Amino acid sequence: MTRWRTYADRLIVLVVILAAWQVGSYFVGPYWLSSPWAVASRFVAQIWSGELIRQSAYTIEESLIGTIVGGVPAVLLPFMLRRHPVLVAILDPFMVGGYGAPKLAFAPLFILWFGIGIESKIALVASVVFFIVYFNTLAGVRALDPRLVQMAQIAGAGERHVARHIVFPAAVPYILAGFSIAVPYAIGGAIIAELISSNRGLGYLVQTGAMNFDTTSVFAAILAATLIVHAANMLLDAAERFLLRWRPPAQVMLDVGN
Amino acid sequence: MTDVTLTTTTEAGELSRKWVIFTGRLVLALALLLAWEIGARTMGAIFFAPPLDVAMRLVELVRNGQMLTDIVATLRVSALGFVIACIAGVLLPFLLRRSPRLDAAVEPYIMASMGIPKYALAPWLILWFGIGDAPKLVVVVLMVFYIIYIATSAGIRGVDGRLIAMARIAGASERVIAREIIWKSLLPFFFTGLKVALPRAVSATIVGEFLVASEGVGHYIENARQTSDTVGVFAGIVVATVLVLVINAAVNVIERRALAWRPVEREMQV
Amino acid sequence: MTAAPLLEVKSLGKRFPTRAGREPSPWVIQDLSFAVRPGELVTIIGPSGAGKSTLLNMIAQIDTASAGEIVFDGAVVASHDARALRPGFDRKIGYVTQDDNLLPWRTTIDNVLFPIEVQGRLDGKMRAHVEMLIGAVGLAGYERYYPHELSGGMRKRAALIRTLAYDPPVILMDEPFAAVDAQTRTQLQADLLKLWELGRKTIIFVTHDITEAIALGDRTLVLSRQPTHVAAEHLIPIPRPHNVADIFAVEGFAAIYERIRAAIQ
Numbered sequence: 207m208t209r210w211r212t213y214a215d216r217l218i219v220l221v222v223i224l225a226a227w228q229v230g231s232y233f234v235g236p237y238w239l240s241s242p243w244a245v246a247s248r249f250v251a252q253i254w255s256g257e258l259i260r261q262s263a264y265t266i267e268e269s270l271i272g273t274i275v276g277g278v279p280a281v282l283l284p285f286m287l288r289r290h291p292v293l294v295a296i297l298d299p300f301m302v303g304g305y306g307a308p309k310l311a312f313a314p315l316f317i318l319w320f321g322i323g324i325e326s327k328i329a330l331v332a333s334v335v336f337f338i339v340y341f342n343t344l345a346g347v348r349a350l351d352p353r354l355v356q357m358a359q360i361a362g363a364g365e366r367h368v369a370r371h372i373v374f375p376a377a378v379p380y381i382l383a384g385f386s387i388a389v390p391y392a393i394g395g396a397i398i399a400e401l402i403s404s405n406r407g408l409g410y411l412v413q414t415g416a417m418n419f420d421t422t423s424v425f426a427a428i429l430a431a432t433l434i435v436h437a438a439n440m441l442l443d444a445a446e447r448f449l450l451r452w453r454p455p456a457q458v459m460l461d462v463g464n
Numbered sequence: 465m466t467d468v469t470l471t472t473t474t475e476a477g478e479l480s481r482k483w484v485i486f487t488g489r490l491v492l493a494l495a496l497l498l499a500w501e502i503g504a505r506t507m508g509a510i511f512f513a514p515p516l517d518v519a520m521r522l523v524e525l526v527r528n529g530q531m532l533t534d535i536v537a538t539l540r541v542s543a544l545g546f547v548i549a550c551i552a553g554v555l556l557p558f559l560l561r562r563s564p565r566l567d568a569a570v571e572p573y574i575m576a577s578m579g580i581p582k583y584a585l586a587p588w589l590i591l592w593f594g595i596g597d598a599p600k601l602v603v604v605v606l607m608v609f610y611i612i613y614i615a616t617s618a619g620i621r622g623v624d625g626r627l628i629a630m631a632r633i634a635g636a637s638e639r640v641i642a643r644e645i646i647w648k649s650l651l652p653f654f655f656t657g658l659k660v661a662l663p664r665a666v667s668a669t670i671v672g673e674f675l676v677a678s679e680g681v682g683h684y685i686e687n688a689r690q691t692s693d694t695v696g697v698f699a700g701i702v703v704a705t706v707l708v709l710v711i712n713a714a715v716n717v718i719e720r721r722a723l724a725w726r727p728v729e730r731e732m733q734v
Numbered sequence: 735m736t737a738a739p740l741l742e743v744k745s746l747g748k749r750f751p752t753r754a755g756r757e758p759s760p761w762v763i764q765d766l767s768f769a770v771r772p773g774e775l776v777t778i779i780g781p782s783g784a785g786k787s788t789l790l791n792m793i794a795q796i797d798t799a800s801a802g803e804i805v806f807d808g809a810v811v812a813s814h815d816a817r818a819l820r821p822g823f824d825r826k827i828g829y830v831t832q833d834d835n836l837l838p839w840r841t842t843i844d845n846v847l848f849p850i851e852v853q854g855r856l857d858g859k860m861r862a863h864v865e866m867l868i869g870a871v872g873l874a875g876y877e878r879y880y881p882h883e884l885s886g887g888m889r890k891r892a893a894l895i896r897t898l899a900y901d902p903p904v905i906l907m908d909e910p911f912a913a914v915d916a917q918t919r920t921q922l923q924a925d926l927l928k929l930w931e932l933g934r935k936t937i938i939f940v941t942h943d944i945t946e947a948i949a950l951g952d953r954t955l956v957l958s959r960q961p962t963h964v965a966a967e968h969l970i971p972i973p974r975p976h977n978v979a980d981i982f983a984v985e986g987f988a989a990i991y992e993r994i995r996a997a998i999q
Contacts, residue, residue, distance in 0.1 A: 215569035216572060238592060292485060295485045306708055308705065309667075311670045311705075313671070315698075318694065390578075393581060394583055397584050398583045398671055401583060408584070409584065412584050412587050416591055425588075428580060432576075436579045626835050631848075632796065633828065635824070725838060725839040726882070
């Protein structure tokens with residue numbers, strides 16, 4: 207029965223937040239805070255007109271391609287280097303440096319190199335995603351129980367088999383964790399690059415909205431971006447649940463910080 | 465204990481491995497520098513500032529004091545934002561711990577708001593606060609807050625209830641329990657959050673400076689880009705990277721001291 | 735010899751909360767009664783899963799009772815309401831749990847001093863007393879070690895003297911020597927008896943080892959399977975002081991051993 211009470215509590219909190227927002231917008235004026243109703247109706251209107259869909263698609267495209275461009279090598283590298291720990295050790299300080307370096311601070315450099323088109327955004331997203339996924343995948347490959355590998359080798363499995371049927375499934379939770387962590391950074395990175403200089407995308411909508419004192423537009427775009435982040439997370443959660451059906455419940459993955 | 469000859473063989477093997485790794489890293493670093501130099505020669509100065517020019521620019525910036533001014537400006541905002549966010553991020557889980565009902569009611573909203581791309585708020589913040597430290601500060605606070613909040617919440621949830629029961633039997637008050645057991649238990653989680661959040665605070669400030677600033681490392685970089693000063697862009701990025709890496713290292717040192725009581729986990733050498 | 739009981743457990747019952755939509759959960763403990771007089775060393779023995787730890791948790795006031803009551807030092811302890819629980823009953827009841835529950839971030843000596851520190855009684859005399867105890871259980875030289883650097887047996891000993899150090903009149907012990915090797919166990923049993931005789935504390939000692947129950951106790955309570963209650967109570971006819979190492983050789987050991995073993999079936 208306390209479950210219903212929790213739902214009711216949450217509803218009350220939501221109402222309080224929206225009411226406070228509405229009241230706030232009365233006090234400071236619509237230019238500064240907009241209002242729940244205004245944002246909601248503008249959001250719907252922009253979806254209806256297709257504008258929001260177009261710009262969101264652009265941002266999603268950047269994030270997605272960037273994630274693939276950065277994520278795929280990041281997943282492959284630990285597998286390829288699995289049997290060469292010396293190479294991993296050689297690479298380590300460079301990878302740690304790359305992980306620690308503020309990639310988003312490189313945004314102007316990417317814009318300098320690739321222009322204000324989609325390529326610079328993809329490059330930025332890829333650089334952010336690469337290091338996060340690399341370290342998480344590496345942790346997954348390292349966490350492998352060597353006895354499982356021995357068992358497979360005794361049974362006659364070759365290197366490729368071992369990689370595909372033993373190492374990869376064991377590393378999947380870590381790989382997924384890496385992508386989950388990377389998602390908000392990927393989308394955030396795309397938006398930052400758009401904020402600095404772009405003529406398309408959600409970041410562009412935010413920037414032009416702000417320049418026109420059109421707070422409602424700004425919030426509608428931010429709402430769209432937030433929904434995209436949550437949708438991506440839900441997709442990854444579903445993928446994890448599906449791919450990891452065999453796992454006993456409750457394994458918490460923390461961010462693999464160095 | 466072990467056979468002497470065996471030890472020396474292993475020692476020799478270990479030593480040669482270390483040398484291979486060291487030389488490997490040296491070679492890689494040199495190769496990268498070489499690639500940088502080649503890139504500068506072939507792609508043109510607009511895209512790739514030559515390493516030597518970048519080095520000279522860095523020296524110049526140190527000499528005319530601008531590097532110091534910019535770094536201080538950036539760190540000022542990062543530090544302030546970080547402190548505010550830390551206090552909020554640590555206090556909130558402790559407060560919510562007192563009322564499980566409030567915690568359950570509020571938690572989904574905190575999680576939902578975490579999905580908001582913080583930088584997207586920057587233009588709106590500029591609207592409110594104008595060009596100055598405030599918009600950057602808010603973005604840094606938001607960025608750091610969630611990281612610390614999640615780390616602290618996870619830490620509090622991970623506290624061993626049996627230790628608390630033991631302390632109660634020994635006569636400890638709620639305040640002593642919070643200070644001695646809960647806080648100490650969650651320190652490792654807190655440091656994980658710290659390690660992630662501190663560099664991000666600095667990079668968030670730098671990115672904030674791209675959008676609005678008149679000083680700071682980020683401003684220098686963006687300014688250089690807009691004036692097609694590629695050498696400046698490279699120099700600024702080097703400063704930004706070194707800054708973040710130094711902070712990373714400092715946090716690691718502090719963590720090692722504060723968590724000296726932990727069993728050392730050896731990195732599995734694959 | 736019949737002093738008024740220090741602790742009375744009257745028809746104690748415990749069942750865990752019923753999950754919504756399921757049948758009411760079974761009684762783990764039901765109608766369990768016994769009394770302990772001041773200065774006694776009572777051992778409790780029973781099959782695994784008989785809720786021995788749960789019983790001690792309720793006496794130590796870190797868990798609620800579902801039925802019955804506990805009377806301590808003449809006062810009825812309100813143990814049905816979680817909010818009215820007073821863990822340790824104002825430090826009059828010490829509890830050496832199965833897990834050592836040492837604070838991982840404190841050194842050995844700081845761990846042992848923890849209750850004393852918390853109670854504001856830390857001074858030169860207490861420190862000296864603690865150092866004596868550390869030496870008495872063979873931990874001399876390990877004062878500045880962290881728990882993860884100690885063996886399991888050493889951690890148990892540290893947890894033991896942590897409770898002994900602040901000297902509560904009643905001490906509950908939950909199989910404290912179970913995870914320790916036989917030699918160390920005999921030593922610890924002898925040490926415990928020595929310290930008990932010096933201070934004449936009241937000790938309730940849970941074990942699954944009949945020999946240990948006989949070696950240590952004045953009286954042994956045998957618990958039944960679930961729903962747990964006191965199946966039998968046996969006076970240990972062996973005169974004090976008990977020689978723990980050679981308890982088998984004592985006259986009457988075999989007989990009481992048999993009686994207890996039969997009662998456990």
